[in-house]
Amino acid sequence: MNPATPAFEGPVCPRPLDHQDQIVMGHGSGGRMSHDLIQRVFSAAFSNPALNQANDSARLTLPSGRIAVSTDCHIVAPLFFPGGDIGRLAVCGTVNDVAMSGAVPLYLTAGFILEEGLPIAVLERVVASMQAAAQEAGIQIVAGDTKVVEKGKADGLFITTAGVGWLPEGRQIGGELAAAGDQVLLSGPVGQHGMAVLAARGELGFQAEITSDVAPLNGLIQELLAAAPHTHVLRDPTRGGLATTLNEIAVQSQVSIRIDETAVPILPTVRTVCEMLGFDPLYVANEGKLIAIVPPEELPAALSALRAHPYGAQAAHIGTVQSQDPGRVLLRTQIGGTRLLDKLAGEMLPRIC
Amino acid sequence: MNPATPAFEGPVCPRPLDHQDQIVMGHGSGGRMSHDLIQRVFSAAFSNPALNQANDSARLTLPSGRIAVSTDCHIVAPLFFPGGDIGRLAVCGTVNDVAMSGAVPLYLTAGFILEEGLPIAVLERVVASMQAAAQEAGIQIVAGDTKVVEKGKADGLFITTAGVGWLPEGRQIGGELAAAGDQVLLSGPVGQHGMAVLAARGELGFQAEITSDVAPLNGLIQELLAAAPHTHVLRDPTRGGLATTLNEIAVQSQVSIRIDETAVPILPTVRTVCEMLGFDPLYVANEGKLIAIVPPEELPAALSALRAHPYGAQAAHIGTVQSQDPGRVLLRTQIGGTRLLDKLAGEMLPRIC
Numbered sequence: 001m002n003p004a005t006p007a008f009e010g011p012v013c014p015r016p017l018d019h020q021d022q023i024v025m026g027h028g029s030g031g032r033m034s035h036d037l038i039q040r041v042f043s044a045a046f047s048n049p050a051l052n053q054a055n056d057s058a059r060l061t062l063p064s065g066r067i068a069v070s071t072d073c074h075i076v077a078p079l080f081f082p083g084g085d086i087g088r089l090a091v092c093g094t095v096n097d098v099a100m101s102g103a104v105p106l107y108l109t110a111g112f113i114l115e116e117g118l119p120i121a122v123l124e125r126v127v128a129s130m131q132a133a134a135q136e137a138g139i140q141i142v143a144g145d146t147k148v149v150e151k152g153k154a155d156g157l158f159i160t161t162a163g164v165g166w167l168p169e170g171r172q173i174g175g176e177l178a179a180a181g182d183q184v185l186l187s188g189p190v191g192q193h194g195m196a197v198l199a200a201r202g203e204l205g206f207q208a209e210i211t212s213d214v215a216p217l218n219g220l221i222q223e224l225l226a227a228a229p230h231t232h233v234l235r236d237p238t239r240g241g242l243a244t245t246l247n248e249i250a251v252q253s254q255v256s257i258r259i260d261e262t263a264v265p266i267l268p269t270v271r272t273v274c275e276m277l278g279f280d281p282l283y284v285a286n287e288g289k290l291i292a293i294v295p296p297e298e299l300p301a302a303l304s305a306l307r308a309h310p311y312g313a314q315a316a317h318i319g320t321v322q323s324q325d326p327g328r329v330l331l332r333t334q335i336g337g338t339r340l341l342d343k344l345a346g347e348m349l350p351r352i353c
Numbered sequence: 354m355n356p357a358t359p360a361f362e363g364p365v366c367p368r369p370l371d372h373q374d375q376i377v378m379g380h381g382s383g384g385r386m387s388h389d390l391i392q393r394v395f396s397a398a399f400s401n402p403a404l405n406q407a408n409d410s411a412r413l414t415l416p417s418g419r420i421a422v423s424t425d426c427h428i429v430a431p432l433f434f435p436g437g438d439i440g441r442l443a444v445c446g447t448v449n450d451v452a453m454s455g456a457v458p459l460y461l462t463a464g465f466i467l468e469e470g471l472p473i474a475v476l477e478r479v480v481a482s483m484q485a486a487a488q489e490a491g492i493q494i495v496a497g498d499t500k501v502v503e504k505g506k507a508d509g510l511f512i513t514t515a516g517v518g519w520l521p522e523g524r525q526i527g528g529e530l531a532a533a534g535d536q537v538l539l540s541g542p543v544g545q546h547g548m549a550v551l552a553a554r555g556e557l558g559f560q561a562e563i564t565s566d567v568a569p570l571n572g573l574i575q576e577l578l579a580a581a582p583h584t585h586v587l588r589d590p591t592r593g594g595l596a597t598t599l600n601e602i603a604v605q606s607q608v609s610i611r612i613d614e615t616a617v618p619i620l621p622t623v624r625t626v627c628e629m630l631g632f633d634p635l636y637v638a639n640e641g642k643l644i645a646i647v648p649p650e651e652l653p654a655a656l657s658a659l660r661a662h663p664y665g666a667q668a669a670h671i672g673t674v675q676s677q678d679p680g681r682v683l684l685r686t687q688i689g690g691t692r693l694l695d696k697l698a699g700e701m702l703p704r705i706c
Contacts, residue, residue: 155507
């Protein structure tokens with residue numbers, strides 16, 4: 001009997017029922033099993049008119065043709081950690097990247113690479129978390145794809161999201177727009193996400209109550225831009241942390257950025273754990289923080305707007321932009337000296353996002 | 354010495370030079386090594402103004418705010434096969450999905466999940482192939498992401514692409530729009546891609562000269578829509594093959610589709626290999642073919658337009674749409690009988706795209 005015909009499901013070669021709570025290779029076939037998985041797991045959670053069209057691409061409308069697009073792969077291990085999971089991360093990471101251009105994130109696509117044997121209950125939990133994050137961010141997941149690889153050829157679940165946002169007319173925000181005299185704001189304490197994932201691996205050798213900060217920041221940005229419409233730069237300090245992200249901006253804008261170490265908020269637990277392990281929290285990844293660089297006259301309004309939002313309650317004014325030493329980030333240390341704050345070189349914490 | 358500071362690269366802990374021809378975990382750090390990899394491999398190949406902005410998202414302009422978006426994960430094994438590779442596949446797969454809605458594909462994002470130890474030469478070859486395919490399709494790769502997982506936690510290289518296309522005013526094409534009386538066209542012979550990948554794995558037990566058909570179809574679609582502007586359905590029969598894709602359309606449009614088996618073009622080598630292995634070519638994946646369903650009055654123009662394009666030279670009229678038996682695909686066999694052509698059930702050929 002031809003294995004490709006419908007008889008594949010028949011009595012000659014029955015589908016093993018006990019596999020139906022795990023991902024099997026057939027879930028990646030593009031045939032009936034793929035269809036069943038999509039209906040059961042993805043369509044149930046993400047239902048919206050664009051996705052429900054069930055065509056090869058989703059048809060969408062934007063107020064105008066100026067858009068911002070971005071993509072992020074997510075490979076975090078473990079899949080669940082205090083404060084979040086790979087699903088929330090996959091939605092927030094891309095929502096934030098789109099929002100950092102000043103665009104209004106509207107639509108997401110999601111590609112799932114599943115390892116054979118993944119419990120479907122795990123996938124359902126991740127997908128529910130994605131939908132909750134999408135709702136919080138006010139965006140829709142409009143297209144997706146699912147592939148399955150053999151056991152041992154992936155690590156449970158990888159998710160790649162891409163996002164599309166609408167860019168309002170006249171909005172000019174970018175890493176190349178920091179100017180001498182601008183002021184540098186940080187929306188809250190740094191280092192939580194990286195340390196939370198490390199703690200979830202049980203690799204600390206001790207207990208630590210650290211929660212990831214993973215969150216969608218588009219709402220916070222909306223408030224910020226209403227208060228400080230001439231914001232020059234928005235950037236989220238993810239992999240490589242605050243120090244690396246500031247370096248990227250300094251190079252793009254050909255300015256120096258001077259940061260006051262004592263002004264950078266760091267939670268006491270994060271500081272303690274980093275000290276014990278020899279990590280510098282300025283290089284640890286965040287997933288719910290942003291750097292905003294604003295002209296000096298908008299500093300007070302920007303800071304107030306950030307602090308008025310739950311995701312910016314601990315926002316701080318951490319530094320200034322100067323024209324000398326272009327491309328460099330300088331840290332005024334606690335003891336009053338100044339040192340060069342370079343970008344992260346190699347790997348510090350693998351698989352954190 | 355703090356491993357996160359620039360001294361990481363210094364004499365105390367030199368970066369092992371012999372690793373620089375392979376992917377190492379540091380390439381996923383978001384720091385200097387990530388930056389170097391992006392410059393060396395990705396920016397060099399994909400250079401364009403939107404990508405070169407080097408911001409968290411790419412800022413783009415479309416003629417209007419009607420768009421189509423799609424995403425596809427690519428996990429093909431092996432990475433290279435006769436007629437293509439994972440890079441060409443990743444570009445063409447998403448270009449085609451966007452184009453099947455009648456949209457003009459313009460922009461792609463690409464997310465790379467790399468296994469530690471992947472030779473950078475392999476990555477460069479794949480990226481060059483992506484750029485060649487992007488140029489052929491007339492689209493730009495405007496945003497990307499790279500993550501690295503430990504050796505054994507992925508299989509070399511996975512690529513997830515997402516695409517954005519502009520949807521011209523008034524264009525109505527979708528799987529739900531097939532109507533009784535419509536005619537079904539296929540742009541060329543089926544089964545090449547799946548069999549080419551299988552052959553590349555050396556699993557056939559014999560030599561077979563089969564080349565993948567992987568190709569961007571947006572140019573072909575442009576010619577088709579100029580000749581047959583009232584085309585109702587466009588769909589590419591990828592995973593699950595022609596039979597599964599026709600079933601999806603029959604269900605979406607609540608019609609039956611009747612196909613003449615003798616009219617479906619199949620290359621002799623593909624037919625022979627399928628017969629030897631017990632595969633039905635109607636269920637084997639294609640990556641450079643499309644199904645077009647057009648109103649009867651536009652059939653001659655549509656067929657001529659397809660045949661005038663290199664990717665449609667062997668196009669054929671393979672069937673008709675009828676109102677009775679909604680949701681079913683019926684095959685008139687070579688010997689004159691009629692049988693139900695169901696969708697693919699489980700997995701036939703894993704990891705072909």
